[in-house]
Amino acid sequence: MSTDDSFAAAYREHYWAVSRFVARRLDAGEAHEVEEVVADVFSIAWRRRAELPAAPLPWLYAVARNCLANTVRGLGRRRRLLHRLGHHETANGRQTVDSPDAERPGSWVHEALARLSPADQEALRLTSWEELGIEELAVALECSSGAAAMRLHRARRRLRAEIDRMQMHVRAGRAGDDRD
Template structure:
């Protein structure tokens, strides 16, 4: 396969992957994305003899350099527009986002933005482009071990920034148990749980009928209690 055919195959297979790579790094700037992607494949055409068998990581490396040039040029144009006073953001016409308008995961992007550009790039290659250590090494132009070490350190720094933005919330404490109400001294007594109420218990006057229908003895009118000897006499064992 000739170099031209290799380039044509790489263009057909990886054009959209390169476009996504650039668009993620230039959000909302469609015109510049198209310019950068065109520049990437222009460089790839000039260096088509250098295209490896797996060209995508190599194309990412070219796109990275083209992006750096584009961002520098965009910054110069931005400063010029600011000096001319035609930039809407410079006049405060942007809408400030409130607490309820924060997009899910926005704090992750904020933590990523706090990192150095080199750390951001290696993390994006791993997360967005789903490259392994060897492919990251090709895109960054370094060795595999160096790429793996960069990725490890960048992940650790990202975790530190995330912890700063989202500190762990303290665990909620259980509310205290409610104390039982003290009984009022004027309240009527109550029966034990499961038993009959005191009002339902039958009562009888002294000497009146017992609750079971029989006669209740009146201890006030009864005679003296029988002696022990009389009780023994009634026992047949002492008869």
């Protein structure tokens, strides 16, 4: 199979997986950016089509992570500018949930995840949302399998600790309500 054919097959097979990968990492207000980032990913994949591995999805995720980093930096600069100009609602589009007993059950998990470092968040998202195994995670994170396994282990431990902290905070708040 030629490199052009390999690229075409990777594009057909993985376009939607890469689109979902990107969409899950951008805020809802930035949905218009998804197509831009995905276009960048496949543009890079086209230029580097001779390097496409036999199983290209983890490699495409690595490219997408780098494209997303560039986009997020640009969006951050835009938010800071809007904030300075006084458009606070636009600049602060993300909404968080206060506690595990909030209206939307499960949304507090997203807040616990958001409290982790970007590296921990990415390791957890790649294995949970993108369903990558350790070997694929290593390709996407551009590290060894051992390093990927250790990063995932530590990220899971930190997430558990953050969830426990949030639950203790809620329990302490309820105990204070009982005394009133």
